[in-house]
Amino acid sequence: MTPNPLSHAIKFITLVGITALFHGSLYAKVGFLSETKITDKAMFFDGNKLSFKQTNNPPNPNGYDYIFGNALSPHGDCIKVYKHFVFMTWYRGGIEDRHVMLSRLNTQTGVLKTIEFPHRHTGFKGKWWLGESHNTIAVGISPKNDTIHLLYDMHRNGNVAAFADDYLRYSYSIEGAATVTDEEFTLKQFVNSKAGHYKHLEFAGIGDIETTQLLTYPAFFIGADGNLFMKMRFGYSANGKMLFARYDGKQWHGYHDFNRTMASEHGSEHNWGLYGDFKYTGGKFRIGFQRRSKNNADKYQYQNGIYYAYSNDPTGVTSWKTAKGEDLALPVSQADLIKIVEPGDWVKTTKKDQVSIVHGFDFVVTDAGDEHFVSQIQDKEFNVIKNLHTYRKAGNKNFTTVEYTGGNQLYTSGNNVYVIGLIDGRVNIVKTPGGTSQFTQMYQHQTGPKFDKGVVRVFDGKVYFYLKQQAGSGDKRALYLQVFELD
Template identity: 50%
Template sequence: MKKNTLSIRLLRKNLCLLLTLCFVQLQFGQVVLENEVHITDFGLHFNGSKVANTSSDNGSTTTYDYVFGRNISAHGDCIKTYGDYVFMTWYRGGKTDRHVMLTRYNTVTGTMATIEFPHTHTGFQNKWWLGESHNTIAVGVSPLDGTIHLLYDMHAYSATRPSDGSLANDYFRYSYSIANTATLPDVDFTLDKFVQNGSGGYKHLKLTGNENQNEFDGLTYPSFFLNDAGELLMNMREGGHTNGKYKFTTYNASTSTWSNFTDFNALNASSQPGINYNWGLYGSLKYVNGKMRVGFQRRSANSNDKYQLQNGVYYAYSDDQTGASNWKNHQGQSFSLPLYDADFIEVIEPGDYVQTTQTDQVYIVQGFDWTVTDNGDVHIISRVRDLEFNVTKNLHTYKPAGATDFITSENFSGADAIYTAGDDVFIISLSNGRVKVEKTEGGTNNFTTVYQATTGKTFDHGRVHVNNGKLYYYLMENASGSAQPLYLQIIDLDIVQEPFRVSLTSPFDGETYDIGETIQISADAIDENGSISKVDFLVNGTLFGEDTTEPYTLDWTPTTESAYDIQAVAYSASNETVNSAEITVNIQVFDPNDLTGDIYRIKNFVTGKYLHSVGADVVEADDGTNVAPGDKEWEFVLAGAYYNIESKRSDRGILRSAGNPANDIINTGFAAPREDSDKQFTVVYNSTDGTYQFETRNGSNYIYHNANGIIEHVGNTDDRSKWIVESTTLSTPEVEADVFSAKIFPNPAEDAFTIQLNSVNKANVIIYNMLGKIVYQDTMDSDKINIENNGQFKSGLYLIKVVDDNQRVFHTKLMIR
């Protein structure tokens, strides 16, 4: 009996242990390593010593000394996903090789295609023997035309930096492909798909487009990202550590050109009233959860405060897809670009969490990052060191969706970066050389380990990319030499997508339309276990209408100025429902006199000459191309019941209609807004010819282009007082409601698919395979056509071109299973 009792106890104990092990495996097994891919054995690495930037070559062909850091491959903005592909940039080692490489990995077939470029890593200030870890290769892919874009971080070089002029024609490096290169078959994924420069190489000294060459001086930290419209954007920092600015640009797939840069903040901020010091920024500008956002720490030129380097946590977002306007701080308060006063968007001051008040004793450099979940939870991490009292604190500052204020917790172990997928926040890092993943629900501070590799290779460093619930970790193995192995690990983060779901696809959250415009409200609805019977569309919680067939869409023409909440509700065949996230659209009265929210070139109606800021003078110019950054660009800023006209040149401000000298137009150093009567103007729109006049507040004069070429303010109202305003941005924050487009559904398709036109009833349809061969062509005589496969479309990706009678062109892609 005693023996039997002991056996039962042992059985229970072993059973409990077994259940415990199963439970642990369940918790950790939800996040799964799907694949580990060997990219190369020859990733360039700086395996030597950190040396002075004046050092000569060490004489070794295998030991690579460096100036800043050791890492150059699997470093920077070097990995992106597009469709079934993963794109990775790297330099090929060892020290005497250094060639630029681009690898594309196919996640479906498991095959790789790699392009070798003829140019190489050129080292610190063109001293090839000194490794320069800033010189990473950013990669971006435009889903709208399938082009690949590479940007090299040249660490703020210019025609005169290095001072010997050796990079005078090589200080900005940009490479780009022809259309549809991203999805070509492996055998066609070759160097000749990239566009050559005038000398036969593949490095271009500027982006495609009309931007001035001087806008490409002194740039560093390139990064590419996409907005919800599929537009490719690029951000870089201009200037130095205590006087820097973020600037970004948008790629126009229809013209294969980049827009002029939009400045998020300005250089020489101390030239503005009330700002005592210039400042730079360390952080990131990116597109997350439906909005362009920025998060950074400031590095001030003030050398007498307690901060040795950075201070603060700053965050803002834009309700404009392009990021050109509608910027707000975390409290929803609006501001115009460029931002001069960082304090307007400050969230917290990490320096307040330590004791010291002594000069240069607060050290804030590492451990900063931020992200936003799909639910709208904002998360920011930072680290602060008190050098006087030898105390380090890791801070997790977060704002749950719907909350008014941020919460800052010191109960946080710290991290170098955070990421989001779905409604969760992740810390993804290397622990003892192996991948570790921690997770907390958005809006909380409950990080727990959900994945930890304990066997396999160990890695030195890597770069994380998260997309569609999967982690793509681009890693360099722990090895030796100046050529070391690179790997890609693909890890499923266990982001569960509901089988019955609906999401709004149009309009976008925060967009602004005019009264009387027709807006298309559309949604994607899926029931993987059944079918969709209908989709209801709610406006301000009230049923606006329903659609019972795919694509689920209705036209809406609001007639009242207001902010409207829009939501979609999908019904299954069994009458179950699921709701989309709610978005807000702003409807305004169209006011042609309101030119706020954009930056313009101003051209005279008669002479065609442009307003040009030259010091305090405003003179005529033959064209609208800047000579100095922003000197032919102007912004209208509301100041009371009038407008200031502000030069976008960083050292100038708003216009003044002077009384002495009489009739003079002076470009002051004052920043907008100001309500001095001599600095305010009334904007007058002339509907007959689409021109504008700018009337002074204090004298009823108009900005006028005299026959002698002088720009003055006088009482004449003839055509020389009329001006044409030309937007400098790629698109305005308002949305053109009648853009020609089409819907393709289902997509992916198998046996058949439908093309439905928007706003037209006739068009030509051409479908190409990825080799550019036409496989289908027809004319649509109605707004919808159903195309049967019948064996004419093999499995793969196809390009669809739709051209209407007005020769407007719509491009899209179709996947055939």
């Protein structure tokens, strides 16, 4: 997702710094390292955006119609950096193709190798001619045995009769596949299924098929001791839960629920779902989210609040705490126990459904333990949009919330916090020291292609930005990887 641009004032002030960058100034360590074109055939939905009521339409001969958003590559958990390799997932276009693809860039040899998988994007509720932007391709690498794990094309597939034997799209490799030579990086590195399509209907070690059938938003992250975690949402927007599982190099352990569905039956006034993320950041397993309540009478059209908790258990199973350090029992049914701030208090309207909070939420924690959150709120009655930065320096008791002009995707490296996104179609890097809100623009790229969508990974002091080119026509677009050095 693309953070909002900095204000024109800040952009003007920092032009001097940007110009000096190219003359070896104070910011000489921040800058562009490389650019690699991944493909010019990434699937793109160039047709009409349709409502749910139009989904029975036949294929549009003039374009690739879609539900939700028009770009599925890059999107979601689609890029990982492991050792000297960069892994990127994408769907190959156009509408008649739709294959799942995995590319690996060897940064030592410069060789890009791509694997085509048999699976093809199945579209909205099985209607292949309707693009479905929830159905991302997540990639994870296990440091314990160098296996590659892919989860893709999943949005409560168990609700679709045609997917009775195709509800989980999970592919995994043999041991060592992540680091094989360029020549050996082929489909043969992956474990085939009985059906011959490299898709497996269960996670080894997890027998909860009813849950597996209804998972959405797959993603992976690395925790302590080289454990690979898989995270997903189960259920619906206003009655869903976040869950995770752990891969120890031999099998999966889980599922572990953070919160309950049907919370109103367990002490909550209303059922609720959550929009946010699990992360292993700042040395701990954490969750940050905004709540979507089933309360249809308040001023919030969708989400409200910022809710946050962390675990002192490296596996995330036990020892959960509130932001105040109080014990927290899982699964959570009363979200107010972990609420840290209400963005809705920053706007004037009190009318029903006039506060819209659907974009711009993210959080990170620095190595030192400084906690940072960003959120965006819209007052529909008075036509006001505010971006907020909520933060707490390690050791402090209270959070501080201020308005700021930065973007909505946070990253951390060491004890700094970065906003990394696009301004005028090119990569922009902004930084604040951990535990502060002193954002300063460090770099603005000024040459090469322009982009309108990207996904970032920060690894070992470098920014890996996986980008979709803005220009193009038809149902295919070009994807690039740009790499930048941080300070």
